[in-house]
Structure formats: structure tokens, C-alpha cells
Ligand SMILES: Nc1ncnc2c1ncn2[C@@H]1O[C@H](COP(=O)(O)OP(=O)(O)OP(=O)(O)O)[C@@H](O)[C@H]1O
């Protein structure tokens with residue numbers, strides 16, 4: 001079945017890291033540059049996240065996402081360079097429009113933080129199977145119901161796409177034209193919606209029953225089909241990430257106090 | 259009516275950059291001609307039967323080879339246009355039914371291929387009568403029993419009055435009464451001069467209703483011929499993991515020299531002997 005997940009199957013160190021540790025990394029990667037309002041720190045954090053993507057052999061897949069963000073980044077940079085309130089030092093001018101140093105530095109900072117944050121999330125998304133993440137969360141004590149809801153979100157869209165294919169075939173088989181010009185396609189698509197939604201609801205009901213007859217609701221401890229991603233130094237890394245975040249906050253708090 | 263030449267089909271798409279050399283083919287080099295004889299397509303699960311008829315119907319496109327339906331090249335037309343000539347009853351009724359009432363479901367095909375409303379209604383009522391569903395016109399198809407769903411699928415394709423009708427496992431989940439209904443329909447369609455093709459796992463049913471048998475095995479056409487001829491080829495049947503019909507097994511173990519396909523055959527042979 002098609003899947004909504006962006007998981008890319010590769011063999012890499014990052015793929016072997018367990019999902020929860022990746023969540024800790026995201027936490028650190030967001031906190032550190034935000035509290036240490038320093039340009040160099042932002043650049044270093046962004047670079048680290050990008051390098052980790054490269055180590056995970058998914059940099060190329062990440063580029064597509066960054067390409068979509070590119071326009072937003074350019075816009076932010078321009079707005080900052082032209083209209084930041086702290087703007088004072090003109091670096092250069094193009095046909096009477098002044099570009100200011102303060103704004104440009106701030107723009108780069110924001111872009112670096114965005115890059116860092118997006119890259120950190122992509123590390124999780126591109127190198128982790130959604131099911132591994134959800135199972136790990138349940139192992140860590142999250143409710144299986146919430147886990148199921150999260151998994152359903154990953155499944156419902158591909159499922160609907162599948163249902164559309166099935167019903168399209170049923171309609172084509174009995175003389176509905178589905179190929180050709182845009183109006184023909186739209187005319188063929190609209191009558192699909194009713195049956196597709198109905199079909200999904202029916203499936204939801206049956207799935208709920210299927211879960212119940214197999215003791216989804218049972219209160220005992222569950223076991224799992226997939227083994228937990230066993231990452232050897234998980235604890236060490238998690239502590240490291242928390243320490244980084246905490247020391248960033250401490251450093252900043254100290255700086256403010258001094 | 260239908261002509262198939264050197265047909266190859268795979269569900270695995272070709273890589274955009276380089277063709278995939280170890281691609282698995284669901285159908286390999288199939289060539290055959292379908293005529294007016296009622297034809298059964300038999301073969302193990304996964305042999306490629308459903309895939310084959312979906313290609314004839316234009317729902318799937320062959321990777322290689324040519325398929326023509328009533329002189330029309332399938333690759334140059336659409337499934338919608340083919341629907342005027344060829345009707346397909348899906349293997350899984352839940353894949354075929356999508357309307358809210360039995361009547362709407364059955365009317366859908368005939369109206370789409372341009373039958374007038376009056377004619378469509380007449381054709382639909384006749385088909386539903388044969389299937390004994392005419393007292394359930396306002397029922398939601400999904401509330402029908404599985405066996406009735408399948409009969410409704412058959413009725414709604416029958417109502418389209420196409421020259422070729424393909425049934426994918428029509429006896430699925432049918433009890434004795436349902437099986438008899440399906441048998442009646444197949445005979446009726448044959449008598450009306452339509453060409454009926456049926457995918458089916460029930461060998462006794464095959465022996466009773468079909469003149470020609472095509473055997474698929476692992477994506478290839480293994481045998482193609484008259485019912486007696488195919489069923490007497492014990493070796494090939496074994497290769498395709500198929501059992502001959504019960505009557506034939508009986509005749510063989512009784513030492514009757516003739517290829518008997520039905521109980522009536524067996525009795526006749528015994529009387530003669
Ligand atoms: N949608 C699909 N995508 C990928 N592979 C498929 C798909 N449908 C069928 N196949 C594969 O193609 C092969 C032929 O399947 P097909 O459904 O044509 O078999 P069949 O002869 O109709 O079997 P059955 O008697 O079980 O209905 C099988 O190996 C099957 O797993």
C-alpha cells in the first residue's frame with residue numbers, strides 16, 4: 001500500500017538511533033539556538049543538523065523540503081534586511097533601496113534557526129518508521145489509543161487514495177469516462193466523493209471491531225511485534241542533549257544576571 | 259471477439275531511469291482467441307486470472323503485447339468505451355458496489371452506456387428478477403448478504419446487455435440455490451448468443467457449464483481446449499495443482515473408459531457398459 005510516511009529506507013548510523021533519542025535531539029536543537037541568541041551558535045546548530053542528515057544518507061530527500069521553504073527564507077531575509085527596527089548601518093544599496101547590516105545578520109540568524117529546526121525534525125521523519133516511533137512512545141508509557149490515532153492519520157490518506165482507485169475502477173468498468181480533458185476528470189471525480197467517504201467510514205467501523213475482538217482494550221501490558229530499536233548508547237546521548245539544552249539556558253540566565 | 263497476442267503484464271512499475279531486469283510478471287506471453295463458446299478460466303490462487311480479465315476490460319494496461327476486443331485495440335481506447343462491449347463482474351463485490359440502493363446500482367451501468375431510461379429500467383428489472391432481488395430495490399447494497407451482493411453485481415452487469423460478459427468467481431459464497439441461479443444465468447446468456455467467460459475454482463461447476471477451458475499457471479497459459487480434452491490431461495492438471503471434476507474422478511476409479519464430466523455422463527456410461 002502507498003504510505004503517507006516520508007521514511008527513507010537506508011542503512012546508516014542515524015537509522016539505528018532509536019526514535020525517542022531523536023526526539024531528545026529535536027528538543028536540544030530547538031532550545032539551544034533560541035536561548036543563546038548568537039549567530040555563530042545558530043550556524044553551528046544548523047550545520048550539525050544538516051551533517052546528521054548527510055550521515056543518515058537522506059540529505060537529498062531533505063533538499064526537496066528546503067526547496068519549498070526557500071521562498072519563505074528569502075522573504076524573511078529581505079524583510080529583515082530592509083525593515084528591521086534596529087537597522088542602522090547601510091551595507092549596500094540597490095537603486096535607492098538600502099540593505100542594513102543589523103537586519104541581514106538577524107535574517108541569517110532566523111534562517112539558520114529555521115534550517116536547524118526543520119533539519120532536526122527531518123532527521124526524525126526521514127529516518128524513522130512512524131510505527132517505530134509510535135511503538136516506542138507506547139513503550140515509554142503513552143496511551144496506545146493516542147498511538148493508534150497517530151498511526152491512523154498516517155494511514156487514512158493513503159487508504160482514501162486506495163478507495164478512490166477502487167471506486168474509479170468500478171465506475172470505469174460501467175462506462176464512466178475518467179480519462180481526458182479536465183472537465184471530464186472533474187465530472188468523474190465529484191461523484192466519487194460520496195462513496196469514498198462512505199467506504200472509509202465503513203472501514204473505520206470494521207477496523208474498530210477488528211481491534212476490539214483482538215483485545216485492543218485489554219488492560220494488561222502489551223507486547224510488540226517489532227523489537228524496540230535497540231540503540232546502545234541511547235541514555236548517554238539523551239543525557240547529553242538535555243545537558244546541552246540545560247547549560248544553554250543556564251549560560252543565558254547567568255548572562256542576564258551578571 | 260477477443261484476441262490476445264503475446265501479452266506481458268507486471269504490477270511492478272519500471273524504474274524511470276533503467277528498466278527493472280528482475281521484475282516479476284503476473285502474466286507472461288499469453289496468446290489466445292476468445293470465441294462464442296462459454297469459457298472457463300481456471301488456475302491456482304495467484305495464477306493471474308483476475309489480472310488477465312482486468313486487462314481485457316481495459317482496467318489495467320499491458321506492458322507488452324496486443325489485445326483487441328471486437329476489432330478495437332484496447333490500448334487505444336478507454337475502459338469506459340469498452341464498457342459497451344464487455345461487462346466484468348468483479349471478484350470482490352465490495353469493490354464493485356458504490357451506490358446507495360440496489361436499483362441505483364443496477365441502473366448505473368445501463369444509463370452510462372447510453373441506454374434510454376425506459377429500456378434501462380426494463381433490462382434492470384429483468385436481471386434483478388432472475389437474481390430474485392426485485393423485492394430489495396430500495397435496500398442499500400452494503401446491507402445485503404455477501405451472496406446477494408455478488409448476485410447484484412452479476413445483475414448490474416447483465417443489465418448492460420453487452421456482447422461479452424466476464425464473471426470473476428461468480429459462485430463465491432453461494433449456497434446451492436445461489437449456485438443454481440448462477441448456472442441458470444450463464445446458460446441464459448449463452449442462449450442469447452453472448453460470449454461468457456468465467457473465472458472459477460469449482461471444477462464440478464466448470465464441467466457442467468463450460469465448453470472450453472483455459473488453464474492458467476503462474477502467469478502462463480498452460481492449457482486451452484475443449485472441456486473433455488483439458489480434464490483428461492491429468493499430468494498438466496496436476497502441474498497446475500487442479501483436481502478433475504468429481505464425476506471424472508469417479509469414472510476413472512470405476513474403470514469407465516470414457517471421459518465423463520457430469521453425473522449424467524457417468525450414469526450413461528454405466529448403462530452402456
Ligand atoms: N494490485 C496488485 N498489486 C500487486 N500485485 C498484485 C496485485 N493484484 C494481484 N497481484 C499479484 O499478481 C499475481 C496474480 O494475481 P491475480 O489476482 O490475477 O490472481 P488470480 O488468479 O485472480 O488469483 P485468485 O484465484 O486468488 O483470485 C499474484 O501474484 C498477486 O499477488
Ligand SMILES: [Mg+2]
Pocket residue numbers: 307308309349426
Ligand atoms: Mg482472482
